[in-house]
Amino acid sequence: MSPTLVFGVIAAYFILLLVISYFTSRKADNNTFFTADKQSPWFLVAFGMVGATLSGVTFISVPGEVGNTNWTYLQFVMGNMVGYAVIALVLIPLFYRLKLVSIYEYLRDRFGQNSYLSGASFFLISQTIGASFRLFLAALVLQLAFFDAFGIPFYVTVLTNIALIWLYTFRGGIKTIVWTDTLQTTFLLLAVVVSIIMIINHLDLSVPQVFTVVTESDLSTIFEWDWRSGQNFFKTFLAGIFITIAMNGLDQNIMQKNLTISNTGDAQKNILWFSITFFIATVLFLSLGVLLYEYATTQGIALPGRSDELYPMLALNHFGAVAGIVFLLGIIAAAFSSADSALTALTTSFCVDILGLKRKEHKNQNRTRMLVHIGFTILMFFVIIIFSSLNDSSVVSAVFKVAGFTYGPLLGLFAFGLLSKRTVNDKFVPFVVILSPVISIILDYNSEAWLNGYKFGFEILIVNAAITCLGLFLLKGNGKNERLNEAENL
Structure with a gap:
């Protein structure tokens, strides 16, 4: 693809995002930025959340990771479905009953101020790292497809991307994102479908033959029963449940979108339909992974050194101009649909949880919110640059590995x-939540030596959370908790 064509695609896409931002941010105030005035249609949120949840990690890494771990990732997604049920039945009613702006306000009402600040701080750390990892993928592809042709360094690519995200989110916040996520999910899923069609045409396969190629491939093995493997079914399934609860139900980034819906029932419908769509989309991505490796093998194309590079390499260099354009739109949409909402959620959590800003509009508070928004934009830029110099493994594994320690x-x-x-x-809760991931990291690093060859996978999150619960149990308070705790009456 020519650099001029790539630039045209990117420019047109961002102009479209800016147009959406203009119409959704008129008369916006802090309440609009934080809650979208509680007027989001549930079906719009559900569809948009698919793109935000899949992100650039799924879009690039999951198809490539098929060559390393087959379809064992689907075990994890099966656990996700149970996790989403817990979110819909337990967490959604809780958060709506307490009328929260930031979900971490629950920790203040349940335990106290130190617990509240500890929870919010761990979210800020977790989301900054996770969103930066995801945006790194998009910047990497754009660097390869456009910026390298002009000798532009990678840090300029990153700075350009993150500045554009700030530009279309700084006024409307979550209200803008609910609508842009819908657009971005459409492009993401369209890119996968077009890529599969291109592979089918190149390999001259019929639909039944495609089904046979995918189902009979050795790469389509779903279940792993070896208890020592990091992909063991029971470990991965349980990890899928708890990572979903932690990274979706206890994540301001995802829950802030749910809380823009006017009532509990519609929010629960949103989670239900979103989870079904998410599962189908994941199967589509895994099928694409099998077809990518099949295509590379039959065409005699050498596989790249990193599995993350397989899909971009084939889409940009072998599938033709149309597929390349749609792929670029897909990866930009996938990465930005998670990065833009992450930036808004980080701003919301810091303003509400750390600074104590309220939803009511006030000139000084509005200025403070904008400064915080700029601050997190700059922070994400530096985290991406650091990650680009250190990354040496599949990003999909890296993201969830880090999340296992920070979301625990x-x-x-x-x-x-x-x-x-x-x-x-x-007052001692901060020590517990800091010590828990430290113990988990030590245990994870030494598990094979200490536990007869056992290797932790995603389930390290469960261990981390269990250590935290044990620490809290040992921190028994004196007397009855007098704080508002409506959740206990549910």
């Missing part, structure tokens, strides 16, 4: 709060 304390805090009526000594 969040999962532990909420689980202990919901499943127990026990009070805690709030």
